[in-house]
Amino acid sequence: MHFNELSMEMFLSRFQLLQPGTGEMSRNARQAAxxxxxxxxxxxxxxxxRRSPRLRKHAGQVAFPGGAADSTDPSLVATALREACExxxxxxxxxxxxxxxxAVDSVTGFSVTPVVGVIPPGIHYHANQDEVADVFEMPLAEALHLARYHPLDVYRQNNAHRVWLSWYQHYFVWGMTAGIIRQVALQIGMDT
Known part of the structure; x- marks a missing residue:
């Protein structure tokens, strides 16, 4: 599929993932969604x-709404939904x-589960200013265009770790966020 031919119906029909269960969270690893x-x-x-520049970790980075699981969250899906609301x-x-x-391992020691959800247009986003500087929308067809992502191999403790880099307008999209977007593109079989 070419990247400029993506409609909502095509995306949904090609996204062949199982519905998530209420899976139990590991007590041995720090979980996030x-x-x-x-x-x-x-x-x-x-x-x-775009995360607030005042945050201690990942300040100013482009991200999906999310964060660490709370002990009161019944599942990682619930974590993702709670964090997006907050x-x-x-x-x-x-x-x-x-x-x-x-799940994707973060450099901060979390196992991060990406939860894919469809939301209606017209939601009035209200960014929590302590955590979020900007909320923006990128055309999905453009986001899933694999050729827009460029690899960079980073070495940590003598181990190679590939990160992906991209730009959208004035936003630098990289790291885990770019990797998750690429994974969605690969999942639905987007062309380069």
């Missing part, structure tokens, strides 16, 4: 945030969860 919000439009969008005011009951991607 992010919501990968796809905005339901004829030409869908991908909702992203960070950008996406009501959990309007999110149609369509699947989860495999």
């Amino acid at each position: 992010v919501l990968v919000p796809v905005v339901r439009r004829r030409q869908p969008g991908l909702l992203l945030t 960070e950008v005011s996406i009501p959990p009951d309007v999110v149609d969860i369509i699947g989860v991607l495999p």
Whole structure:
């Protein structure tokens, strides 16, 4: 599929993931989850945030809404929904969860589960200013265009770790966020 031919119907039909269960959270590893919000439009969008420059970790970086699991969260899906509500005011009951991607290890020691959900257009986002500087939407077809991502191999403790880099308008999209977007593109079979 070419990147400029992606409609909402095509995206949903190609996204062949199982519905997530309420999976138990590991007590041995720090768990986190992010919501990968796809905005339901004829030409869908991908909702992203830019983290506050005042944050201690990942300040100013483009990210999906999400964060660490609380002991009161019944699942990692619930974590992603709670965090999206806290960070950008996406009501959990309007999110149609369509699947989860495999967990990704973060450099800060979390196992991060990407939860893919479809949200309606017209939500009035209210960024939590303590955590989020900007909320923006990127056309999903453009976001999933694999050729826009460039690899960079970083070495930590003598181990190679590949990170992906990209730009959208004046936003630098890289690291885990770019990797998750690439994983969605690979999942649905986007062309380069």
